[in-house]
Amino acid sequence: MSESLDAIRSLQQSMDAAVIGQSAVVEKIIISLLCNGNVLLEGLPGTAKTRAIKTLGELLNADLGRIQFTPDLLPSDVTGTEVYHADGAAEQLTFQPGPIFANLVLADEINRAPAKVQSALLEAMEERQVTVAGKTYPLPDLFMVLATQNPIEQEGTYPLPEAQMDRFLMKITIDYPEDDAELGIIRLVRGEESSSAAPKTLPVEQRHIIDAREQILQLTITEAIEKYIVALVMATRHPGRYPDSPLQQWINIGSSPRATIGLDKAARAHAWLKGKDFVDPDDVRAVAMGVLGHRLILSYDALAEGVDQHQVVEEILKQVAVA
Structure with missing residues (x-):
């Protein structure tokens, strides 16, 4: 077992201890981090969306930029802007970086800002750079956008455009915890507020993230698994290939090639986390x-029947077989 794998598993365990009852969410955040991808977390209030992100920042000893998205936010509030400076006779414009210039960027309630502000994130999320006043500024090597949104508050919100949704490697839905986890949350918060609280876990060195990404690329993936990944994505674009399934009535627009790339990366990261040197269908x-759910645009019939993306992906997995 590699040193980096030990370090990442320690990171995962520490997050599990701090975000009780959300181990599946923590695993997906770790996988997205290993894939150098961005994450959209959707959940009801109080489901530890912000806590999970802040905990990750603390455990990585990473710079955390937080942007509270509001209707009056401007693009420059995200990217930064040029500021006028006068030093004696010299006058110049100096670039003042915005909160996007951090290792981890918490875009809190991202759907509360208009499209112009949301689009300010697009270049950063995809190209890892920001362009202001004709000049391009690179973002840190370790960079990740973790956006949150509340599924039940729709008043005063702006739905994310499909182009931006496609730039999130994963959309993670967070549910309320179960009884035992809720009890654990009470005790955890009580302990954190106590003066005799246990010392914090030592941070994980960021170099382990970079090393892990290199190791993940070396995993063995057979042509059969590659074809399985492609078949899953093609099922979203050509649901008519499965005439005995309701997919054709449910899907209006399927997933882009980013879904194929994302499935390959995420499946590799999942296999690596499990200590394997190969990818199998269970990892996919x-x-x-x-990876797929948020990239599907459902038909009117599906919405009328109360069918959601979760049911559609489950049906796809049921219909598509490994070659």
Whole structure:
């Protein structure tokens, strides 16, 4: 077992201890981090969306930029802007970086800002750079956008455009915890507020993230698994290939090639986390919901029947067989 794998598993365990009852969410965040991808977390209030992100920042000893998205936010509030400076006779414009210039960027309630502000994130999320006043500024090597949104508050919100949704490697849905986890949350918060609280876990060196990404690329993936990944994505674009399934009535627009790339990356990361040196169908299925769900545009019939993306992806996994 490699040193980096030990370090990442320690990171995962520490997050599990701090975000009780959300181990599946923590695993998907770790996988997205290993894939150098961005994450959209959707959940009801109080489901530890912000806590999970802040905990990750603390455990990585990473710079955390937080942007509270509001209707009056401007693009420059995200990217930064040029500021006028006068030093004696010299006058110049100096670039003042915005909160996007951090290792981890918490875009809190991202759907509360208008499209112009949301689009300010697009270049950063995809190209890892920001352009202001004709000049391009690179972002840190370790960079990740973790956006949150509340599924039940729709008043005063702006739905994310499909182009931006496609730039999130995963969309993670967070549910309320179960009884035992809720009890654990009470005790955890009580302990954190106590003066005799246990010392914090030592941070994980960021170099382990970079090393892990290199190791993940070396995993063996057979042509059969590659064809399985392609078949899953093609099922979203050509649901008519499965005439005995309701997919054709449910899907209006399927997933882009980013879904194929994302499935390959996420399946590799999942296999690596499990200590394997190869990718199998279970690794692909484990990440399919997070990668495919938010990239599907459902038909009117599906919405009228109350069918959601989760049911559609489950049906795809049921219909598509490994070659």
